[in-house]
Amino acid sequence: MSATLAAVLQILALVAALALSVPLLGRHLARVYTSPRHLRAESAAYRALKVDPEADQHWRAYAMSVLGFSLVGILFLFAFGRLQSLLPLDGGFDPLPSDGAWNTAVSFVTNTNWQWYSGEAATGHLIQMAGLAVQNFVSAAVGLSVAAAFARGLARTRNQGRIGNFWVDLVRTTLRVLLPVAFLIAIVLVAAGAVQNLHPVHEMTTLTGGSQALTGGPVASQEAIKELGTNGGGFYNVNSAHPFENPNPFTNLLEIWAILVLPFSMAWAFGLIVKDRRQGGAVLATMAVLLTVGVTLLTWAEMAGHGTAPQLAGAAMEGKETRFGEAATALFAAATTGTSTGAVNGMHESLTAPGGGVALFGMMLGEIAPGGVGSGLYGMLMLAVVTVFLCGLMVGRTPEYLGKKVSRHEMVLVAVYILTTPILVLVGAAIALTAPAGLAGLSTDGPHGLSEALYAVTSAANNNGSAFAGITSGTPFWNTLLGLLMLLGRFVPMVVVLALAGRFASANRLPDNAGTLPTHRPLFVGLLTGVALVVVGLTFVPALMLGPIVESLS
Amino acid sequence: MSDLFALLRHSLAGLRVLVAATLLCGLLYPLVVTGIAQAAFGWRADGSLVTETGERTNDPDEAVGSALIGQRNDDEGLFYPRPSAAGDGWDTLSTYGSNLGPEDPDLVKAIRERQREIAAREGVPVGQVPADAVTASASGIDPDISPAYAAIQVSRVARANGLSEDAVAALVAEHTDGRTFGFLGEPRVNVLELNIAVRAQRVE
Numbered sequence: 001m002s003a004t005l006a007a008v009l010q011i012l013a014l015v016a017a018l019a020l021s022v023p024l025l026g027r028h029l030a031r032v033y034t035s036p037r038h039l040r041a042e043s044a045a046y047r048a049l050k051v052d053p054e055a056d057q058h059w060r061a062y063a064m065s066v067l068g069f070s071l072v073g074i075l076f077l078f079a080f081g082r083l084q085s086l087l088p089l090d091g092g093f094d095p096l097p098s099d100g101a102w103n104t105a106v107s108f109v110t111n112t113n114w115q116w117y118s119g120e121a122a123t124g125h126l127i128q129m130a131g132l133a134v135q136n137f138v139s140a141a142v143g144l145s146v147a148a149a150f151a152r153g154l155a156r157t158r159n160q161g162r163i164g165n166f167w168v169d170l171v172r173t174t175l176r177v178l179l180p181v182a183f184l185i186a187i188v189l190v191a192a193g194a195v196q197n198l199h200p201v202h203e204m205t206t207l208t209g210g211s212q213a214l215t216g217g218p219v220a221s222q223e224a225i226k227e228l229g230t231n232g233g234g235f236y237n238v239n240s241a242h243p244f245e246n247p248n249p250f251t252n253l254l255e256i257w258a259i260l261v262l263p264f265s266m267a268w269a270f271g272l273i274v275k276d277r278r279q280g281g282a283v284l285a286t287m288a289v290l291l292t293v294g295v296t297l298l299t300w301a302e303m304a305g306h307g308t309a310p311q312l313a314g315a316a317m318e319g320k321e322t323r324f325g326e327a328a329t330a331l332f333a334a335a336t337t338g339t340s341t342g343a344v345n346g347m348h349e350s351l352t353a354p355g356g357g358v359a360l361f362g363m364m365l366g367e368i369a370p371g372g373v374g375s376g377l378y379g380m381l382m383l384a385v386v387t388v389f390l391c392g393l394m395v396g397r398t399p400e401y402l403g404k405k406v407s408r409h410e411m412v413l414v415a416v417y418i419l420t421t422p423i424l425v426l427v428g429a430a431i432a433l434t435a436p437a438g439l440a441g442l443s444t445d446g447p448h449g450l451s452e453a454l455y456a457v458t459s460a461a462n463n464n465g466s467a468f469a470g471i472t473s474g475t476p477f478w479n480t481l482l483g484l485l486m487l488l489g490r491f492v493p494m495v496v497v498l499a500l501a502g503r504f505a506s507a508n509r510l511p512d513n514a515g516t517l518p519t520h521r522p523l524f525v526g527l528l529t530g531v532a533l534v535v536v537g538l539t540f541v542p543a544l545m546l547g548p549i550v551e552s553l554s
Numbered sequence: 555m556s557d558l559f560a561l562l563r564h565s566l567a568g569l570r571v572l573v574a575a576t577l578l579c580g581l582l583y584p585l586v587v588t589g590i591a592q593a594a595f596g597w598r599a600d601g602s603l604v605t606e607t608g609e610r611t612n613d614p615d616e617a618v619g620s621a622l623i624g625q626r627n628d629d630e631g632l633f634y635p636r637p638s639a640a641g642d643g644w645d646t647l648s649t650y651g652s653n654l655g656p657e658d659p660d661l662v663k664a665i666r667e668r669q670r671e672i673a674a675r676e677g678v679p680v681g682q683v684p685a686d687a688v689t690a691s692a693s694g695i696d697p698d699i700s701p702a703y704a705a706i707q708v709s710r711v712a713r714a715n716g717l718s719e720d721a722v723a724a725l726v727a728e729h730t731d732g733r734t735f736g737f738l739g740e741p742r743v744n745v746l747e748l749n750i751a752v753r754a755q756r757v758e
Contacts, residue, residue: 244622
């Protein structure tokens with residue numbers, strides 16, 4: 001079989017797996033976020049935790065809960081990192097330095113999972129399981145909850161800004177969605193070869209008499225939620241390129257599926273929550289179109305293997321594993337940067353120049369193809385509001401989305417949302433490229449060095465977590481800067497989304513009329529795709545010109 | 555002030571929920587998965603270790619490595635793995651790719667040198683040295699090489715071990731995996747398992 005045909009079949013197999021699972025999981029998610037009934041275990045948990053599951057929170061209270069929970073998460077993980085050497089199963093590692101502990105705490109709570117450290121050389125089994133992986137679950141649950149609250153806001157009418165109960169969303173997402181699905185994935189991963197044990201590091205004598213350390217750990221359990229929750233923080237330094245995390249092409253496809261399934265399912269659930277499946281379909285179609293473009297371009301770039309080194313070697317195999325090759329690495333790279341995952345099964349810094357550019361652009365789009373768990377949906381809905389607004393301007397009518405009037409107030413909020421990440425990325429890049437401490441972390445200069453810095457700040461501000469990993473980011477400067485970008489890039493947009501959800505929940509629903517722009521037709525999918533590419537994409541063209549584009553042309 | 559007070563109140567509720575989540579997702583979940591993994595797939599869960607004779611084992615003291623992890627080859631009569639950028643090479647405590655970009659002059663130089671070196675070692679023209687032989691893997695511990703890289707090493711390994719080229723080529727074929735299900739990933743040869751098989755047939 002030719003390599004191209006195999007690459008195409010690989011993509012089709014992924015599409016088939018998603019097509020089978022997304023409607024099922026989407027329906028399940030919609031029930032989770034709208035059902036008035038609690039499971040018995042959940043009721044018991046609410047009583048024990050002293051939270052009132054029946055309270056219908058105003059958006060401000062919902063946002064306070066999100067912020068309070070995340071604040072505690074950051075403090076807890078910071079302390080965990082600082083104190084790891086005092087706790088059991090520490091692997092004999094030192095405490096994380098304070099700038100590193102701050103960076104890691106923010107990184108995992110914001111669903112970014114940027115890693116300045118090397119897993120096998122800095123973190124013991126306990127902090128991996130009970131510190132980092134816990135945030136893999138709950139930071140994903142927070143993202144999904146906020147997206148669900150936004151969908152409910154759109155679905156409700158004259159509800160005084162009330163959008164649901166954060167604690168109920170959080171508990172249900174964890175118990176009914178993330179834990180069971182992650183458990184199944186983890187078992188399949190071990191069956192296919194991923195490791196799962198609590199052994200300490202053990203030196204082995206190799207076949208030719210050398211020595212090599214055996215680095216075990218609770219890997220499969222963490223790998224499962226890392227992909228499912230679009231987190232991306234690897235147990236090992238090389239993440240899903242490590243054979244213990246991702247042993248063969250089958251686990252590779254399973255992990256790519258796990259990355260994509262919840263963001264797509266959330267779009268499906270959205271249609272059900274607003275009681276118009278076609279609306280969810282339009283959002284899902286837009287995500288799928290953008291992802292298809294990304295996958296196609298990246299696969300082409302890596303298989304064509306342009307550039308001096310790939311041409312000389314005969315293929316773009318630098319930074320890729322033999323078992324995956326160009327096609328399966330490109331597919332993983334497109335999935336991980338189209339979502340907020342940031343796991344990698346190959347080194348992105350060694351991608352071909354156009355391939356690395358596509359990965360970078362996927363993040364710059366705001367990760368909406370199909371985006372992070374929850375954040376992909378609300379990011380796309382923000383762009384949908386921009387789209388109806390622009391179309392309204394063209395025909396001179398007050399725009400509306402799902403019968404909710406979009407006036408000045410709403411547009412101010414959307415504008416803040418749309419501008420936050422570009423400002424963070426461009427200002428962050430400017431600081432990093434002018435400060436000596438920023439430049440000191442770069443592994444190379446010229447266009448590729450610029451791409452490396454740009455990739456780091458883009459990854460942080462968009463909560464992705466992948467890197468052009470030649471960068472030395474474990475310094476106080478980079479840890480602090482990227483920590484701030486991750487924090488602001490997560491919570492400023494989130495609060496704006498909740499505020500907008502509150503406004504929509506308070507508003508009346510206007511009946512459709514002849515002048516209403518239908519938001520479920522292919523025309524709208526086309527408009528939305530165009531808006532995503534133009535409004536967001538163009539912001540970054542000058543920066544991309546100086547980095548990957550110059551490198552591609554050289 | 556009232557906002558700060560509200561945030562504190564929500565944070566306290568958050569702390570209770572976080573503690574519960576830590577117990578459930580951070581301890582119970584990984585420990586249950588570990589228990590099931592150890593009971594049902596013990597060999598894999600412990601790292602797919604193999605002994606000098608190719609037997610499966612769970613005891614790292616008996617093992618010569620993991621079938622999943624590439625290792626340094628110090629025996630000129632055996633198959634070589636791909637170049638490694640993990641620490642000083644194949645260091646599992648420092649897994650790493652080179653992270654050199656496609657236009658990086660150091661990478662271009664390294665590829666040229668490896669091509670010359672391997673061509674001389676195997677006695678083949680530079681044009682026959684495949685891409686995976688001259689590029690560092692992503693993990694630095696890639697267990698596999700391409701069938702093409704195995705093929706150019708057959709003649710040297712056969713000579714060094716007193717075996718016929720056909721016999722070594724047969725061993726390579728035996729340890730070659732095609733694409734999974736015919737279309738996933740790439741065809742590959744597991745170097746450690748192949749080298750164990752070569753040593754078993756070696757004529758001393």
